[in-house]
Amino acid sequence: MRDVAIIGVKNTKFGELWERSLRDIVVEAGIGAIEDADVSGKDIDALYIGNMSGGRFVEQEHIGALIADYSGLSRNLHVPATRVEAACASGGLALRQAIMAVASGYSDIVVAAGAEKMTDVGSEEASSALAAAADREWEGMAGATFPGLYAMIAKLHMHRYGTTGEQLAEVAVKNHKNGCLNPIAQYKNAITVDDVLKSIMVADPLHIFDCSPITDGASALVLAPAEIAHKYTDTPIYIKATAQASDTIALHDRRDITTLDATVMAAKRAYSMAKLAPKDIDLVEVHDCFTIAEICAIEDLGFAEKGKGGIVTENGETAIGGRIPVNTSGGLKACGHPVGATGIKQAVEIVTQLRGEAGKRQVAGAEYGMAHNVGGSGATAVVHIFSRER
Numbered sequence: 001m002r003d004v005a006i007i008g009v010k011n012t013k014f015g016e017l018w019e020r021s022l023r024d025i026v027v028e029a030g031i032g033a034i035e036d037a038d039v040s041g042k043d044i045d046a047l048y049i050g051n052m053s054g055g056r057f058v059e060q061e062h063i064g065a066l067i068a069d070y071s072g073l074s075r076n077l078h079v080p081a082t083r084v085e086a087a088c089a090s091g092g093l094a095l096r097q098a099i100m101a102v103a104s105g106y107s108d109i110v111v112a113a114g115a116e117k118m119t120d121v122g123s124e125e126a127s128s129a130l131a132a133a134a135d136r137e138w139e140g141m142a143g144a145t146f147p148g149l150y151a152m153i154a155k156l157h158m159h160r161y162g163t164t165g166e167q168l169a170e171v172a173v174k175n176h177k178n179g180c181l182n183p184i185a186q187y188k189n190a191i192t193v194d195d196v197l198k199s200i201m202v203a204d205p206l207h208i209f210d211c212s213p214i215t216d217g218a219s220a221l222v223l224a225p226a227e228i229a230h231k232y233t234d235t236p237i238y239i240k241a242t243a244q245a246s247d248t249i250a251l252h253d254r255r256d257i258t259t260l261d262a263t264v265m266a267a268k269r270a271y272s273m274a275k276l277a278p279k280d281i282d283l284v285e286v287h288d289c290f291t292i293a294e295i296c297a298i299e300d301l302g303f304a305e306k307g308k309g310g311i312v313t314e315n316g317e318t319a320i321g322g323r324i325p326v327n328t329s330g331g332l333k334a335c336g337h338p339v340g341a342t343g344i345k346q347a348v349e350i351v352t353q354l355r356g357e358a359g360k361r362q363v364a365g366a367e368y369g370m371a372h373n374v375g376g377s378g379a380t381a382v383v384h385i386f387s388r389e390r
Contacts, residue, residue: 003226008037014217014336033220050090050114056129087133092343092373092382114341115218135250151203167310169196179330186336215336243269262381278302285346343373
């Protein structure tokens with residue numbers, strides 16, 4: 001298997017992009033990444049695009065072909081394009097497929113992208129589309145929504161470990177602070193713990209400021225074999241590990257709903273592949289669809305002892321400048337969560353950090369970064385580790 005490097009990246013702005021279509025934003029991201037990599041369309045061997053629910057959000061299926069067409073990669077070039085779906089982990093899994101295509105030697109230059117246009121439907125329709133990532137028969141049909149499912153996780157975590165609502169709020173406060181420093185972020189407003197606790201209750205104990213928003217956005221990466229990466233860029237970022245794991249789709253079949261076993265297993269495999277440990281990671285983008293999800297993630301990835309994620313956050317250890325900066329982009333909470341794009345955006349943020357190009361949110365001296373992308377309530381988890389050095 002060949003080593004793989006990222007040679008180009010691009011995010012669109014994230015937010016409510018009323019004036020733009022799905023094809024507009026994904027083409028912007030793809031062209032931007034290609035230009036950043038200094039390659040042309042004729043160099044591209046394959047395209048993998050993460051998209052969760054184009055059929056529900058914009059009434060468009062056959063997303064791979066659509067993007068290849070509007071990116072100018074179908075006519076004459078006939079570049080193969082594949083849509084990848086794993087709920088909110090669609091982007092991370094698209095990146096994994098692209099990595100394996102290059103590592104295997106089957107392809108050389110590959111684009112991994114992700115996109116979602118979520119605001120073209122009302123909130124009720126959006127919620128229904130997102131609920132399809134849970135077990136529709138056993139959860140959705142019983143009225144369970146994702147805020148409700150994660151609220152159950154939060155309630156048990158609080159009961160078992162003493163985690164507080166204030167500690168949950170600290171996650172949102174930190175991520176909004178980071179989002180203020182990110183030009184593409186959906187929300188650039190600072191908030192306080194009091195703001196979170198006084199915001200509308202969605203599903204006890206989760207307030208509206210504990211929840212990630214509905215978002216439009218697209219992200220893209222260009223990958224190449226490590227041995228030729230310097231042909232295209234002076235700052236290639238290397239893939240040290242790619243790992244995926246699964247768990248039951250419904251919470252009621254889990255061993256322990258406060259632990260995402262898919263995250264634990266994907267992380268274990270990634271650390272083993274990279275020959276690294278949690279102490280070696282300089283920053284991490286985790287899947288904070290809800291504030292409790294970030295607390296569980298830093299525990300499951302090995303950055304905090306089980307049950308201590310809230311305390312670690314409250315103590316400032318996950319802030320920029322702390323022991324393990326978490327979600328320097330603003331995370332899903334403040335940067336936004338266009339579900340098909342999130343896993344790619346996480347990787348773009350890590351690449352930007354490892355290149356030393358993150359501006360005011362830069363983690364000084366970062367050598368290794370991790371991205372953690374989750375589908376649904378934890379049925380799919382994808383973990384990647386990146387490095388400045390091969």
